[in-house]
Amino acid sequence: MGIRSFFAKPFARWVVNKYRLNPSEVHDRQMFWLKSNLNKAKSTLFGRAYGFEKIKNYTDYKSRVPIFDYEELRPYIEEAVAGKSNILWPGKPAYFAKTSGTTSGAKYIPISTESMPFHIAGARDALLHYVYHSGNTAFLDRKLIFLSGSPTLESKNGIPTGRLSGIVNHHVPSYLRTNQLPSYETNCLEDWEEKLSQIVRETKDQRMGLISGIPPWVQMYFDRLEAETGKKIGDLFPDFQVFVTGGVNFNPYREKIIESIGRGIDVVETYPASEGFIAFQDSTGEEGLLLLVDAGIFYEFVPTDTYFSEKPTRLCLSEVKLWVNYALLMTTNAGLWAYSIGDTVKFVSLNPYRIVVTGRIKHFISAFGEHVIAEEVEHAMREAIAICPETKIVEFTVAPQVNPQNGFLPHHEWLIEFDVMPENLALFKSTLDASMQRQNIYYKDLIEGNILQTLVIQALEKDSFIQHMKSEGKLGGQNKVPRLSNDRTLAEGLLRIQTSSNSE
Structure with a gap:
């Protein structure tokens, strides 16, 4: 047993216990983040424009701060991208996560010094919940691959900018660096097909324990490996035990990926976004993903049948119901306010709060x-x-x-x-x-x-x-x-x- 797997189980126990909150504790943590975020940003350009100093409770917040999508928030974001300080959040963003919007072109989502640790903790704690419930730690002593965007970051007026997965790559804990693949040089390749070919060359002879990525691109990686070696992935990597997925609903891809592997595999589903790490699968025996209620984010939920109305209904977490389709809003410690990220969710459990992602509000x-x-x-x-x-x-x-x-x-x-x-x-x-x-x-x-x-x-x-x-x-x-x-x-x-x- 390696040092990583040795320490993983007690750490996992501590982390899982930290997430065990009763409904009143959840409500308290959510209100804490709303008030904390408002207080920190009250002197920003946005905070002054919307009278943050006069907001005393959630009702005040709804009455003063309307729902924003990216286009509506764009004038403020463009000010921040131009290098100006104290626009949406105190100071300047630590990073901009650049995304390819389907309707808005390139989007620049601010990440603050305060919000960055929660992006890292979400991914880490998803794995630790898996360790706690499965007892499996052996994969931590094998090679781990994260199919991600390039960690090469450009600069927007002095602010590092790139894909979220590339940004996160700079914050991988040092204790995982020694068994992380692909190499940094390969990860920096921008052309996906060239990068994939190099990843295949670097990994095909390794003892892979964990593979992580968005399902269609992982499938492409598996197809290339099988074409090159003539082996199913599970035979090529006999130590491969955990597949971590996120970004899209895994179910439509499940059959083909499992067929490519050629045997059963443990799957950990996650819900990361540039705006924040929202949820992860905390138990293999329960439907849905655990909503991260104490991670710098205050959530609101708009029933989808009211979303496009003149006065959409806005609910906090304590007001939601099971099996209702909601548009997800986020108020974050990176300076997003009543921000519609475009996803729709349903609650499958209210204690704890677990969600399934049902689609996109505009799709x-x-x-x-x-x-x-x-x-x-x-x-x-x-x-x-x-x-x-x-x-x-x-x-x-x-x-x-x-x-x-x-x-x-x-x-x-x-x-x-x-x-x-x-x-x-x-x-x-x-x-x-x-x-x-x-x-x-x-x-x-x-x-x-x-x-x-x-x-x-x-x-x-x-x-x-x-x-x-x-x-x-x-x-x-x-x-x-x-x-x-x-x-x-x-x-x-x-x-x-x-x-x-x-x-x-």
């Missing part, structure tokens, strides 16, 4: 008033795969087809890249559609009213999503494919690649 299909969300299409896909278990999916997205050719009725088009096609495609399709009709009454009414025809499946060529992401400059790292869209921009991009491939 939906409502071309005909049906308001289909990501949770519904992912659930339908799970049902279809359960009926046709031989099916393996690489990636998929859904878009409306408002003006189909040849006189067909409008419909939802499911663009699916199969690794293994269903033996009975008609059964697969009918299962998808039946599930959608059960879940979404508006969709069902449109079908029964002959406004829409049942969904259409467009099977895509191998690597269609990879080629599309490459063409958009979004290959690898933290980039994700939208599960569904209310327009056909992504769909047409994928179909152009399909047409180009077929014409060669």
Whole structure:
């Protein structure tokens, strides 16, 4: 037993106990962070504009500070990016996390000296909860790989700027540095395909214990390893015991990743974001991810059916209910205020508070008033795969087809890249559609009213999503494919690649 694994169990016990809060303690910690963040930022440009000094409680906060998305907060962020001090938070940000927004172009999310430790603690404590519940520490003495963005940071008026995963790479604890892969030089490569090839060369002969990354890019890594060695990942890495995932819902990728590994694997799901580390899987026996209530963030929740109204309903944590779809707002110790990060969540437990991520507030299909969300299409896909278990999916997205050719009725088009096609495609399709009709009454009414025809499946060529992401400059790292869209921009991009491939 190595020194890491020796000390891991007592440390894990201490950390798990720290997270055990009763509902009144949770409420106290949330109110502490709201008041603390307001007090620290009361003399900032934003704090003066919204009268932080006059805010005494949550009701005051809601009345004075409206909901902000990135575009609404952009004027303040641009001031901070320009190098000015005391804009959203005292002083200047320690970092800017640069993200690729789907609607706003590049986004610059501030990270403060106060918020950075919570990003690190979230990832660490997710693993320590796993250690506590599983008793497994052996993986800590093996090699660990984190498929991340480049740690090379640019400067925005003296403020280091880069992908969140690249920033976090600079804060990996020293006791993990000696068994961390890939090498720093490889991690700094910007071209994803070149980087992936080098990662394969550096890792294929190593004793890997833990692999971490966003599922589609981990799958690409696994595919390259299998092509190079002819072995399943579980055979190539017999010590591989823990897969840590985050960034997207893991379920649509689960079957193919487990098939690539070739045996069972322990999975730890996390919910990191540039705005803060939000939740992690604290127990393998419970549904959902534990909301981190004492991590510098005050949370609010807006029922999605009120989000786009003139006066959205805003609730604090003690007011939420089970199984309601909420848009997530965050007030952070990096200077984000009632900030809508764009994700939607549902609570599956209120003691402790556990959530599942259901989609994106602006990623939906409502071309005909049906308001289909990501949770519904992912659930339908799970049902279809359960009926046709031989099916393996690489990636998929859904878009409306408002003006189909040849006189067909409008419909939802499911663009699916199969690794293994269903033996009975008609059964697969009918299962998808039946599930959608059960879940979404508006969709069902449109079908029964002959406004829409049942969904259409467009099977895509191998690597269609990879080629599309490459063409958009979004290959690898933290980039994700939208599960569904209310327009056909992504769909047409994928179909152009399909047409180009077929014409060669």
